[in-house]
Amino acid sequence: MPSPIDKIAWILLREGRVLSTRSHGKDVYYLPGGKREPGESDLGTLVREIREELSVDIEPSTAEHVGTFEAQAHGHRSGVTVRMTCYTARFTGELTPANEIAEIAWLTLADRTRVSPVDDIIFTHLHDSGLLR
Template structure:
């Protein structure tokens, strides 16, 4: 089984915006699962608005890569496929009701994120975008 998710990559000064949901012990990139009939960009816009109260500009969305790993907190063999996008936004990232914490992470924080995010961190570090 594969869980299909969309994530927003927001990088600044070698750090990446991450969130920790209430009741979770690791950080995740902002985003989530698509609803029926949604495109990747529709999901990106909805999820970032729900989680961080920011407005993504859909015309600026750029696919940055697709990454797959064991799904955190799921039985062995359940994977997550994360389609990652960067995009400009308006507003100030603010934690919504489901988000306990927003934090800017660096590559040193890699052990504190989900397995798929670790792969994304490796890619961003190797390409010089994550310090």
């Protein structure tokens, strides 16, 4: 069994909606974030990925672990999973899609069919916690 794909994600909630991103050429939305580089910490990955994808700066001292979730990796063969370690954190700057990000969207539980399998689990967790509409 291969090791899970190790990803870090940012949970940004506003008025019961969660920030999601869609990459160029993709048909589903993902929570912003990405894969860790060798030797990189969770917070290092979070800060780097969010700056690259959304042109804002995460404030590392405000980061809080929300949970770690695992599911089938979207677009990969059966049995390949992704482990998503999620954080909330404050930021500075204006959210602007950059690099591979084509679009940002504020989604609710009703949008679960438009996201990756691991994001579906996270959306359910956020909804059950009273954070997502």
